Amino acid sequence: MQKGTLFLIPHTIGDTRPGDVIPQKVFDVTLNLDVFIVENIRTSRRFIRKLHPEKNIDEIQFLELNKHTSPEQIQNYLQSIEQGKNIGLMSEAGNPGIADPGASVVALAHQKAVRVVPLVGPSSILLALIASGLNGQNFAFNGYLPLDNQERIAKLKQLEMRSKTEEQSQIFMETPFRNNQILEMLLKVLQKSTLLSIAAEISTDTEFIQTKSVAQWTNNTPDLNKRPAIFVIQA
Amino acid sequence: MQKGTLFLIPHTIGDTRPGDVIPQKVFDVTLNLDVFIVENIRTSRRFIRKLHPEKNIDEIQFLELNKHTSPEQIQNYLQSIEQGKNIGLMSEAGNPGIADPGASVVALAHQKAVRVVPLVGPSSILLALIASGLNGQNFAFNGYLPLDNQERIAKLKQLEMRSKTEEQSQIFMETPFRNNQILEMLLKVLQKSTLLSIAAEISTDTEFIQTKSVAQWTNNTPDLNKRPAIFVIQA
Numbered sequence: 001m002q003k004g005t006l007f008l009i010p011h012t013i014g015d016t017r018p019g020d021v022i023p024q025k026v027f028d029v030t031l032n033l034d035v036f037i038v039e040n041i042r043t044s045r046r047f048i049r050k051l052h053p054e055k056n057i058d059e060i061q062f063l064e065l066n067k068h069t070s071p072e073q074i075q076n077y078l079q080s081i082e083q084g085k086n087i088g089l090m091s092e093a094g095n096p097g098i099a100d101p102g103a104s105v106v107a108l109a110h111q112k113a114v115r116v117v118p119l120v121g122p123s124s125i126l127l128a129l130i131a132s133g134l135n136g137q138n139f140a141f142n143g144y145l146p147l148d149n150q151e152r153i154a155k156l157k158q159l160e161m162r163s164k165t166e167e168q169s170q171i172f173m174e175t176p177f178r179n180n181q182i183l184e185m186l187l188k189v190l191q192k193s194t195l196l197s198i199a200a201e202i203s204t205d206t207e208f209i210q211t212k213s214v215a216q217w218t219n220n221t222p223d224l225n226k227r228p229a230i231f232v233i234q235a
Numbered sequence: 236m237q238k239g240t241l242f243l244i245p246h247t248i249g250d251t252r253p254g255d256v257i258p259q260k261v262f263d264v265t266l267n268l269d270v271f272i273v274e275n276i277r278t279s280r281r282f283i284r285k286l287h288p289e290k291n292i293d294e295i296q297f298l299e300l301n302k303h304t305s306p307e308q309i310q311n312y313l314q315s316i317e318q319g320k321n322i323g324l325m326s327e328a329g330n331p332g333i334a335d336p337g338a339s340v341v342a343l344a345h346q347k348a349v350r351v352v353p354l355v356g357p358s359s360i361l362l363a364l365i366a367s368g369l370n371g372q373n374f375a376f377n378g379y380l381p382l383d384n385q386e387r388i389a390k391l392k393q394l395e396m397r398s399k400t401e402e403q404s405q406i407f408m409e410t411p412f413r414n415n416q417i418l419e420m421l422l423k424v425l426q427k428s429t430l431l432s433i434a435a436e437i438s439t440d441t442e443f444i445q446t447k448s449v450a451q452w453t454n455n456t457p458d459l460n461k462r463p464a465i466f467v468i469q470a
Contacts, residue, residue, distance in 0.1 A: 008365050019259040021355040097365035099372055107368030110432075110446040118366040120256040120438065122355045130243050130332035131353040133342030137334055140375035140403065168375065197345075203355065211345040 004081040006109045007033065008096050009088040010121015011047055014204040014228065018051055021122040021203050027051055029119060030088060035080055037063045039092040039100050047090075065089075065101055074104055081114055093228075095123050099143060099173070124202045125171055128230035131209045132197030134169040135234055141171045145182065156189050163194075164235035171232050179224035182231070187221070190214045191235060198222065200229040239316040241344045242268065243331050244323040245356015246282055249439040249463065253286055256357040256438050262286055264354060265323060270315055272298045274327040274335055282325075300324075300336055309339055316349055328463075329358050334378060334408070359437045360406055363465035366444045367432030369404040370469055377407045380417065387417075391424050398429075399470035406467045414459035417466070422456070425449045426470060433457065435464040 007029055012021055031052055038044035041062045049057055063077050081087050089096045089105055095118075096102030109116050125141050142159060145152050159170040174182040179200075186196060197211040200222070208222055211232075242264055247256055266287055273279040276297045284292055298312050316322050324331045324340055330353075331337030344351050360376050377394060380387050394405040409417040414435075421431060432446040435457070443457055446467075 021258050021260070023256050023258050024254040025256070095361065095365050097368070097371040098361075102365075103368050103371050105368075106366065107446070110368050116366045116368070116444055117442070118362040118437070118444075120355070120357045120362070123358070123361050126330065126333075126358050126361050127353040127355070130330045130337075131341065131351045133332070133338050133340075133345050133351070136332040136338050137378045138376065141373065143372045202353070207352070209351055209353075211342070 001084050003114050004084050004086040005115045005117055006078070006081060006106065007086060007088045008102075008106070008116065008118040009036075009090045010095050010119055011044075011091055011093055012203070013093045013122050013124050014201055016122075016203045022051070023120050026119050026121060031055065033086055033088040034059055035061045035063070035085055036088045036090055037065050037077055037105055038090045039066050039102070043092050044090050065105060067101065069101070071104075074108060077105055078108055078112060078114060081109070082112065093124075095121060098123060098125060122203050124199070124228065124230050127202050128197065128199035128209070128232055129169070129171060131199060132169070132211050132232040134195060134197055134211065134232050135167055136169070138167055139169040139171060143172065144174065145172055152185070153189050156186065160190055160194055160233060160235045163233055169232055169234045171230060173230050176226045176228050179227065179229050183221055183224055186231065187214055187218050190233065194233055194235045197232040198224070198229060199232070200224055200227040202230070236319050238349050239319050239321040240350045240352055241313070241316060241341065242321060242323045243337075243341070243351065243353040244271075244325040245330050245354060246278075246326050246328055247438070248328045248357050248359050249436055251357075251438050257286070258355050261354050261356060266290065268321055268323045269294055270296045270298070270320055271323045271325055272300050272312055272340055273325045274301050274337070278327050279325055300340060302336065304336070306339075309343060312340055313343055313347060313349060316344070317347065330356060333358060333360060357438050359434070359463065359465050362437050363432065363434035363444070363467055364404070364406060366434060367404070367446050367467040369430060369432055369446065369467050370402055371404070373402055374404040374406060377405060379409065380407055387420065388424050391421065395425055395429055395468060395470045398468055404467055404469045406465060408465050411459075411461045411463050414462065414464050418456055418459055421466065422449055422453050425468065429468055429470040432467040433459070433464060434467070435459055435462040437465070
């Protein structure tokens, strides 16, 4: 029996009309899928309903994949793919496998020689980077910064140094309710000439994207509280 | 007078139906643009004609931005935006500003306080990463490897080491006609246990994406000659 395909399905970021950020092919593929591995079942149900108001959501099988999912459970998630069914893998926002636990299922698919097909959709990291005007020939995404203040300062200085010595722009993020705090720290810790790009609520009607030097941002900052944001720096 | 907006317009990668990888919003925005800054005028004309067969291509103003464009020319590229016109910035493939000279225009837009709006489309780098199953919480894109053989080997070893010590997956690319050569080198230089993901002709009908250890790839490689490819490694 021929194995099914693992489709990587993008998800809107924030309150965006799907057609603004999701190509037609994603509509077509998801219409015919009835098994989804998802980070958050409630969010995914709502999203699929938005894409396909006519689709019977109760006939869809959802398998949850988040920090509570054990490796043993994940081992069983591709069973129906081996029986010829296609499966969709979906994050809560953006692309599965970036800053979410989706990569473990993709890795398993490769081990089982299952075909993996990534579909195009919004990535806040990539959109922030291209809109920053900073170096897109060489860049790194560093996920979340350490929680501890001293480690966080050390990490920021290390990223700033690397962005200078390797000409590699450095991307990172923060939990939205701590955004104002991290922004304050950035302006204190980084050199005045370092360029800092702030991209908040990307792809929504309240999108904010600006790149300035640390000196220019000082005493002139946006309120980022609870607004999902991506930061890019280049010294 | 209100300034115009700089829209970052994605471009298909390879021979793909636009609807497979381009959201409706990109069709809508480009329909109303009549100034484009592009990497390659011929490619861009063809792409716009594909998106909008009814649009009069001869009324579009194209400004070329590639390695032959001087910084002085670029300084003038946003003139019409300051007069209230919207401009589209477009790469030859994928997103402008990634592995192309587009970032210089975006940086200029920020200096002039021009609004920058990134639109969603295919990025071979991002699609290769999510489809690799390798670490998407922490990754770096390193562009092209050095041309000199000794420098290239040193760079590969450095990237492999960093992928191990920092758990940062490392992405890079090669000119398509040298792909088989670099693949051969990867299998010689990297450790047998290092995971190597090969993603070729992403988003097209001949897409090839597989992740295996260097040991598993050895004596079992695809022909990558002239097939645009992205490599991701994780030790």
